Amino acid sequence: MDGRFGRNSRRVAYENPWITVWHDEVTRPDGNPGIYGVVHFANRAVGVVAIDHDDRIVLVGQHRYPLEHESWEIPEGGVAVDEDPVVGAQRELREETGLTATTWHELCRLEMSNSVTDETAVLFVATGLTTGASDPEPTESIEVRWVPFDEALAMILDGRITDALSVVAIQRVALDRLTARP
Amino acid sequence: MDGRFGRNSRRVAYENPWITVWHDEVTRPDGNPGIYGVVHFANRAVGVVAIDHDDRIVLVGQHRYPLEHESWEIPEGGVAVDEDPVVGAQRELREETGLTATTWHELCRLEMSNSVTDETAVLFVATGLTTGASDPEPTESIEVRWVPFDEALAMILDGRITDALSVVAIQRVALDRLTARP
Secondary structure, three states: OOOOOEEEEEEEEEEOOOEEEEEEEEEOOOOOEEEEEEEEEOEEEEEEEEEOOOOEEEEEEEEEOOOOEEEEEOOEEEEEOOOOHHHHHHHHHHHHHOEEEEEEEEEEEEEOOOOOEOOEEEEEEEEEEEEOOOOOOOOOOOEEEEEEHHHHHHHHHOOOOOEHHHHHHHHHHHHHHHHOOO | OOOOOEEEEEEEEEEOOOEEEEEEEEEOOOOOEEEEEEEEEOEEEEEEEEEOOOOEEEEEEEEEOOOOEEEEEOOEEEEEOOOOHHHHHHHHHHHHHOEEEEEEEEEEEEEOOOOOEOOEEEEEEEEEEEEOOOOOOOOOOOEEEEEEHHHHHHHHHOOOOOEHHHHHHHHHHHHHHHHOOO
16 A cells, blocks of 8 residues: 655644634645545544443434534443543443443444544444432433334344444444354 | 535635635534535546456456555446446456457446545446457556455455455446346
8 A cells, every 4th residue: 555645735724622623735646636625533532332231222312513413322432542442431331421430342444534634533332230319411412312222223124323443332232242152 | 314424615725636625614414514525526536347257357456545554456447427337347457458348237326435535436337348458547556466356255265455435346247146036
């Protein structure tokens, strides 16, 4: 993989607490000049499949401003890159649902949209749940719903859940179950 | 899900042929003023799991500029929103690998990063492959590699493939196989 874009210059085109947009002058793989706009994420995404003793998982529903529609998802959030992702996922789960969990297992790490952004994600499964008080951030207005795991999987297969983080995490848990050694 | 961000104003903060960044002044769900930066994608992402008669799939490797590292992925690309996604996926597969396929099946539709972007994706599985000449875009420098499907799944499970589109698509094909009625 030798041919790659070479950076000739970089300027900050836009910046807020969550993203920085860089406008780069580049040399393309074919040697010609070009541009590249990169969206740099300040935080890493985390998400958690939290499973209770009845094999139900918790979903959160919220209006997603960029999409302008509602979305049902696993609990998710942004975690500073210098914070342990599992600590951030534990905080997000507690804030959004009031849940704490005794057992955390990392499912996988992802890159969400690598032609434009550098956003990475870490996904978890959590069990041994205890219910407490939720504490949503002032920027969040969230509905909480419990669904059997098999129903959550059905929601992915028929398109009721379309959030990529949720899809990867629930599919992974389903695959782990289907391929588990007896 | 009543509480949501309300838009008070919008300005274009950055624009190139692939993305537009909007800086919005908003009213947050808690009623306080805030800002929201939205990354609008001009194109929809498409990706295809192309499977040959020996149950191998084609992977493409390339240096991903935003991540600054190499990534092995299913063939992917951007398709204008007014183009049929399967037509775009057929073109991307041919350009990157030289392959055409007789049978196309849509796997799922996704939203890739809905806290910041409005990027959507459509994933396919393609069979009945014929090899022709590839025709990469001048912005692409791509390596092509064939791996058994089970090896591609192993690459996801052990983290050698981290591209979210590839992960969702290969997981979905694996789930469909494991849950297929005999």
